[in-house]
Amino acid sequence: MSRQDQSSDDLRAESGKPRLSAIVLIYVREMRDQLRDRRTLFTIALLPIMLYPLVGTLLLQIAQFSQKHTTTICLVGSENIQGGPPLLKGDAxxxxxxxGSNNLTVVLRRADDVDEGETLQEATVQWVQDGSFDCVLMFPPSFVAPASEQGQTKRSVEVLYNVSSDESQIAMSRVTTILGKWRSAWVGQSLEASGIDMAMLEPFQWKDVDLSPERTREAAFWSKMLPFIMLVWAMTGAFYPAIDLVAGEKERGTLETLLCSPALRSEIVWGKLGAVASFSMLTAILNAGSMLVTSYFVVQRIGVGGAAIGAPPLVPMLWLFVALIPLSCLFSALALAVAAMARSSKEGQYYLMPLMMVTLPLVLLPMLPGMNLSAGTSLIPVTGMFLLVRALVEGQYSESMLHFPLVFGVTVGCLWLAVTWAKRQFENEAVLFGGQEQWEFGAWVKHLWRDRQPVATTAQAYACGAIILVALFFGRLAATAVPDDLAGITKMILNSQLGLILTPALLMSVMLTTSIRSSLRVRWPHWFSLPMAVALGVTLHPLYLALGRWIEYTYPVSAEALQAMRPFLDQVETAPWYSIVFLMAFIPAVCEELAFRGFIFAGLVRQGGRLRAMVVTALMFGISHGFLQQSIAASCMGVLIGWVALRTGSVLPCILLHFTSNALSVSMSRLTNSRLPGIDLFITTTQDGAVYQPLWFLMSIGLAITCVMYFATLRSPVEESNAGGCSVETGPPNTNSQQSAG
Structure with a gap:
């Protein structure tokens, strides 16, 4: 390296910017250490190369066994078979x-061919249970009927089998198929004897015509299976190297040496991230390649439901490898961030398993029937990329290119958040080296009471949010039906809002903090922020309704859900207005804001966690709503309310903003029917319900921006410190003091 390059790197290091040379050096170090580990080489390279051929050989043997396995059937009462076409030909x-199948053996027994002292029913049951026969077919004496009564007698046959035995189930399936064909032949013979044409039973026939191209049919299997395999192995390939590169280095004592080196923390993160992502992609590619080659030959031998299986198209496979890069980086960043909290490799595995359980549904979701690439599914992390790759493999290029920008934007955004989280984890000494002592329940309880602070800790805030969400989940499961009267609506709202949302926050505030007002952020803000919060709620409501309609268009509500909610919505329209506003606007605004923007926000905003407090409380606030469409809209509104809480330092403006938005939502249809003077200038009625006039919609956006600018001029309150300091200073900035300070 030249002196000029060295000086340039030194300047970048002094400015806090990561240096490429340092990142490459750390990357090479981590890759070299991992490649020296025999377990890593076996897991990444040898295992996929050996595993899939062995599994394929086993599948071929199992398929050969199932095809050549002879089914043994005992037929009891063959002497009772009279009339109709012959079922038996000799003893078969x-x-x-x-x-023409020759892997079916029939053993004929008479009804009296049983041991002495044993009934026929007991004997047949014993034959099936001990495996003497796969199933028993019994023709009772009642199967025989006089010729004059054949048209009136209903014959019955018993098929005895063991549902816990696969061989017995196969035998039962074969026997019922044979009996069905025999019955059809018997019906045809009877109709022919009566002079009736058999075609009358089948007046028409249909023919299935598959219009999909042959190449699409051949690639259909791989389009669903291959992306799933690659994503699962990408997650697995990222988790275990991340544990070794962070928690493993803590155990070996080499992480401290690396942190004391001249390398920046961001350089360490990028170097380790590159190594983990490399192993993630390599694991996915080797496993997918080995599985692809093995399964191609295995499927050609045994088939999959009779479908045509061919090799996947080459160009879409290249797109699959390209899509693997950001997803592997995403999984690697998440794994690094979580592994940083572990003190040992064993503990790291405990942390990463819940992370895998959270991300695995995003991989399994595209496997559901009817899940296709659309604007709505493109916004789901990991799932959108999975569906995009599947569409490319199936040759749907126009559909893929249409949704590519959304999928790419969501993936890049999630990757940025994951990398940022990983960098912050490595910059926090308490995360890397904290919590070395053994945990004891009694000491922990004493610590909670003895070391109480004016506001909740970060862990207590997360615990409160988790308790609320779990309580709401089980509360909704316990609800038997949607209420259709005012009393039922009142009971439902009070139980959920007061009992499941506000009560946990109040109890934790009383028991775990020294100041209820500070822990709930019940402070008097600058007086002008209160009417401005109401104004922001009014002017922002048209945009909020438009967002809700777009969400419903992107993620349509099912007809069953609308039908179930119809009595509830009708009651909202007909019940007294003040009752509905109190129940659906005032109560939720107070309870939800005290819990989410009060207790939880106060705990998360500590130690500079402003963005964390806004985003996490918004997500919890959105998840607390029942429907997906409502949750998305509430999460977006929650970010804005959290920002207002951050700027004002109080929960009171948040309550007013929340109340105003809810009150307008439940009053829209009533306002259109109220015939108030000038109401037509703001609201009109369409086939979709009450909507805002276009002119007022545009004006409200400008007024909402003005309100937001006002809150932006407020001086953010002093953040809560570790000791729980809660001094607040809000209001417009003091120009004179700023000039004098300058």
Whole structure:
């Protein structure tokens, strides 16, 4: 390296910017250490190369066994078979009913061919249970009927089998198929004897015509299976190297040496991230390649439901490898961030398993029937990329390119958040080296009471949010039906809002903090922020309704859900207005804001966690709502309310903003029917319900921006410190003091 390059790197290091040379050096170090580990080489390279051929060989043997396995059937009461076409030919079923299959053995027994002192029913049950026969077919004496009564007698046959035995179930399936063909032949013979044409039973036939191209049919199997395999192995390939590169280095004592080196923390993160992502992609590619080659030959031998299986198209496979890069980086960043909290490799595995359980549904979601690439699914992390790759493999290029920008934007955004989280984890000494002592329940309880602070800790805030969400989940499961009267609505809202949302926050505030007002952020802000919060709620409501309609268009509500909610919505429209506003606007605004923007926000905003407090409380606030469409809209509104809480330092403006938005939402249809003077200038009625006039919609956006600018001029309150300092200073900035300070 030249002196000029060295001086340039030194300047970048002094400015806090990561240096590429340092990142490459750390990357090479981590890759070299991992490649020296035999377990890593075995897991990444040898295991996929050896595993899939062995599994394929086993599948071929199992398929060969299932095809050549001879089914043994005991037929009891053959002497009772009279009339109709012959079922038996000698001691076997007629070939016209078995399609010439020779792996079916029939043993004929008479009804009296049992041991002394044993009934026929007991004997047949014993034959099936001990495996003497796969199933028993019984023709009782009642199967025989006089010729004069054949048209009136209903014959019955018993098929005895063991549902816990696969061989017995296969035998039962074969026997019922044979009996079905025999019955059809018997019906045809009877109709022919009566002079009736058999075609009358089948007045028409249909023919299935598959219009999909042959190449699409051949690639259909790989389009669903291959992306799933690659994503699962990408997660697995990222988790275990991340544990070794962080928690493993803590155990070996080499992480401290690396942190004391001249390398920046961001350089360490990028170097380790590159190493983990490399192993993640390598694991996915080797496993997918080995599985692809093995399964191609295995499927050609045994087939999959009779479908045509061919090799996947080459160009979409290249797109799959390209899509693997950001997803592997995403999984690697998440794994690094979580592994940083572990003190040992064993503890790291405990942390990463819940992370895998959270991300795995995003991979399994595209496997559901009817899940296709759309604007709505493109916004789901990981799922959108999975569906995009599947569409490319199936040759749907126009559909893929249409949704590519959304999928790319969501993936890049999630990747940025994951990398940022990982960098912050490595910059926090308490995360890397904290909590070395053994945990004891009694000491922990004493610590909670003895070391109480004016506001909740970060862990207590997360615990409160988790308790609320879990309580709401089980509360909704306990609800038997949607209430259709005012009393039922009142009971439902009070139980959920007061009992499941506000009560946990109040109890934790009383028991775990020294100041209820500070922990709930019940402070008097600058007086002008209160009417401005109401104004922001009014002017922002048209945009909020438009957002809700777009969400419903992107994620349509099912007809069943609308039908179930119809009595509730009708009651909202007909009940007294003040009751609905109190129940659906005032109560939720007070309870939810005290819990989410009060207790939880106060705990999360500590130690500079402003963005964390806004985003996490918004997500919890959105998840607390029942429907997906409502949750998305509430999360977006929650970010804005959290920002207002951050600027004002109080929960009171948040309550007013929340109340105003809810009150307008439940009053829209009533306002259109109120015939108030000038109401037509703001609201009109369409086939979709009450909507705002276009002119007022545009004006409200400008007024809402003005309100937001006012809150932006407020001086943010002093953040809560570790000791729980709660001094607040809000209001417009003091120009004179700023000039004198300058």
């Amino acid at each position: 079923f007629s070939e016209e009913y078995t399609d």
